[in-house]
Structures are given as structure tokens and as C-alpha cells.
Amino acid sequence: MRLRNKVALITGAGSGIGRESALLFAREGAAILVVDVNEHAGGETVVLVKQAGGRAAYCRADVSKGGDCQQMVARAEKEFGGLNVLFNNAGIMHAKDDDAISTDEAIWDLTLDVNAKGVFLGCKYGIPLCSAPAAAR
Numbered sequence: 001m002r003l004r005n006k007v008a009l010i011t012g013a014g015s016g017i018g019r020e021s022a023l024l025f026a027r028e029g030a031a032i033l034v035v036d037v038n039e040h041a042g043g044e045t046v047v048l049v050k051q052a053g054g055r056a057a058y059c060r061a062d063v064s065k066g067g068d069c070q071q072m073v074a075r076a077e078k079e080f081g082g083l084n085v086l087f088n089n090a091g092i093m094h095a096k097d098d099d100a101i102s103t104d105e106a107i108w109d110l111t112l113d114v115n116a117k118g119v120f121l122g123c124k125y126g127i128p129l130c131s132a133p134a135a136a137r
């Protein structure tokens with residue numbers, strides 16, 4: 001078990017790669033904070049992890065919002081006592097995301113807010129807790 005006694009926060013864990021990572025990391029011993037903007041999907045992942053014998057909790061957060069990212073990191077600390085693995089996985093490929101001429105500015109902004117700013121915010125608030133010495137947790 002490569003992640004025994006570790007805590008992993010996975011954004012976009014309600015689906016696809018994020019959900020499969022949650023199941024894999026839990027099998028390797030990690031407690032998982034399942035983060036997703038979709039409450040139903042996030043809740044399903046928690047159930048799947050628990051059914052497989054793992055530990056998981058759900059936190060709703062929109063990774064494009066700084067306050068949400070602060071709150072998801074605080075939740076990892078409150079729920080599981082710290083953070084060891086930060087997977088900024090959440091991302092979108094909007095149906096209206098097309099070429100430069102036909103893509104609306106709002107779709108461009110949304111895509112960058114989630115796919116780029118979301119990673120920045122996850123790192124901004126998550127890395128300090130990942131880097132905190134165990135004694136300080």
C-alpha cells in the first residue's frame with residue numbers, strides 16, 4: 001500500500017479520471033477528499049470508495065473560486081488531519097469551445113478559469129498544507 005496513512009484531495013473526482021484515481025488511491029491506503037462542483041456525482045464517488053473498503057468524504061467546491069479552494073483545503077485538514085496528495089484534476093471541455101473565430105469570449109473565460117486558474121488556486125491553497133511539517137498538523 002503506497003499511500004497508507006496519506007490524505008489525497010482530488011478535484012473533479014465525481015467522474016472519469018478523478019473518480020478512478022479516487023478508487024485507486026483509496027486501494028493504496030489513502031483517505032480521499034472527493035471534490036467536485038457536482039454534488040450528486042461527488043457523493044457517488046464517496047459511496048464507491050466506501051463500498052470498496054476505503055475512507056472518503058465529499059466537499060463541494062468550484063475550483064475557479066478562491067474561497068471554494070480555501071474551504072476545500074481546510075476541509076481536508078479538518079476531516080483527515082492534513083494533506084499529502086493534491087490532484088488538480090478538475091477540468092472542462094465545453095461543448096461551445098471551438099476555434100478562435102466562433103468561440104464566445106465567455107466560453108474562453110470559463111475554460112481558462114476552470115482549467116488554468118483552478119490549478120493555480122488548488123496549488124496556492126493546497127501546497128502550504130501539503131508542505132506543513134507533520135508536527136504542525
Ligand SMILES: NC(=O)c1ccc[n+]([C@@H]2O[C@H](COP(=O)([O-])OP(=O)(O)OC[C@H]3O[C@@H](n4cnc5c(N)ncnc54)[C@H](O)[C@@H]3O)[C@@H](O)[C@H]2O)c1
Binds near residue numbers: 012015017036041
Ligand atoms: N479524458 C481525456 O481524454 C483527457 C485528456 C486530456 C486531459 N484531460 C483532462 O483530465 C481531467 C479529467 O478529465 P475527465 O475526462 O475525467 O473529465 P470528466 O468531465 O469526466 O470529469 C471532470 C469532473 O470535473 C468536475 N468539474 C467541472 N468543473 C468543475 C469545477 N469548476 N470545479 C470542480 N469540479 C469541476 C465535473 O463535475 C466532473 O465530475 C480534465 O481536466 C481534462 O481536461 C482529459
